[in-house]
Amino acid sequence: MPSANGDSTRNHLAVNPVFTAEPAHIPRNTLPGDGLAPDVAYQVVHDELMLDGNARLNLATFVTTWMEPTAEKLMAECFDKNMIDKDEYPRTATLEHRCTRMLGDLWHAPPADDVTGCSTTGSSEACMLAGLALKRRWQHARRAAGLPADRPNLVMGINVQVCWEKFANYFDVEPRLVPMQGERFHLDAEQAAAHCDENTIGVVAVLGSTFDGSYEPVADICAALDRLEAERGWNVPVHVDGASGAMVAPFCDPGLVWDFRLPRVASINTSGHKYGLVYPGVGWVVWRDAAALPEDLVFRVNYLGGDMPTFALNFSRPGAQVVAQYYTFLRLGFEGFRRVQQTCRDVATSLAERIGELGPFRLLTKGDELPVFVFALRDDVTGYSVFDVSAHLRESGWLVPAYTFPAHRTDLAVLRVVVRNGMTHDLADLFLDDLRLAVERLSRQAKPLRGAESASFAHGASAHHA
Secondary structure, three states, X not given: OEOOOOOEOOOXXXXXXXXXXXXXXXXXXXXXXXXXXXXXXXXXXXXXXXXXXXXXXXXXXXXXXXXXXXXXXXXXXXXXXXXXXXXXXXHHHHHHHHHHHHHHHHOOOOOOOOOEEEEEOOHHHHHHHHHHHHHHHHHHHHHHOOOOOOOOEEEEEOOOOHHHHHXXXXXXXXXXXXXXXXXXXXXXXXXXXXXXXXOEXXXXXXXXXXXXXXXXXXXXXXXXXXXXXXXXXOOOOEEEEOOOHHHOHHHHOXXXXXXXXXXOEEEEEEEOOOOOOOOOOOEEEEEOOHHHOXXXXXXXXXXXXXXXXXXXXXXXXXXXXXXXXXXXXXXXXXXXXXXXXXXXXXXXXXXXXXXXXXXXXXXXXXXXXXXXXXXXXXXXXXXXXXXXXXXXXXHOOOEOOEEEOOOOOOOOXXXXXXXXXXXXXXXXXXXXXXXXXXXXXXXXXXOOOOOHHHOOOOOOOOOXXX
């Protein structure tokens, strides 16, 4: 029988009698008294992992699920390198630095002797670092003006990834979460400015919402904050959470102004392990310039007899993902990234259009910003729910999240499809066939069998959101 955490209540793992040296019993929750032969240990672990979902058919995750064998080989060669040991692994440190320079160039950072940025374990850590820089800059400015600095707040849409609520909780910042309203599913310029005051350390603008794949209007938000500064004197910086979009927009939307070309943008983060096309986990954060990252947050370490600044929440972590990021930048170049991301968008928009033509669904987004789209059931479909659709697709191997939107649109339940590198037009055809079959079967139901309580996907949103 399974326990509450999903594991078996049996005290021992069962091993088939295929090996010549297997023990009769392997303890499940305590260390074995003796070691196992490598092939036995491998088979035990391998067999249990067969019950995981197929990562390539996981349309819930934004995280990269396919890389070239050459990239995997390079990562394997670097698994033993600790990213923090920059003096022992100077070339790995150099590759990290090159990546931040490439990203600074891609995001139009102002010309400087060097780019201020670093790698992280993912966008969550990158967001925490960016938030800390915003808070510390605000505190310095307030204290220099002889004003209290004990009630900082951060303005963001309720659609932000849960890491921002964690940041607010862990670092004593009031989160000002702007709720959704009507057909507005993310933060807009008017609401961003309306929620600011003299204690606002910054506004988070999301370039690619996890809820529906849409871009928040970064330029409009900056313009509204420019007007606010002119009227009230509050200089509110913007951090762009580009976990996904910062590696899509530069290639697919070159005319969209969202990055350091906007003077109010102080920092940008992205996930190398999302549309940066690298296995988890690696993230990146880049600041506009050295002044945007307060010096008292930076630690100095001896690096090749010189001074190496470091700013991170994490310490030891593998260098393999950073090396893989550099490999991917070299391997694809600008044009290669453009082809990959544009193909993802083409697959997403084509699939979204065909789903909209099936009959029972209505599209909320079309996959023409992030290659991500969401769709809901039409009001006249009453015999089944989006949660029923998700469960039926799972029977065919497809992992498609069904969830409700946050306040004030908890009435809206949707399905979301994330198209990543490796999701081809052919796979999209197969998905559409299975979706059509699921709809045919579900249409014979008299009433929904599953509701929001059956949702198993949080997709980065906190519990009271999803």
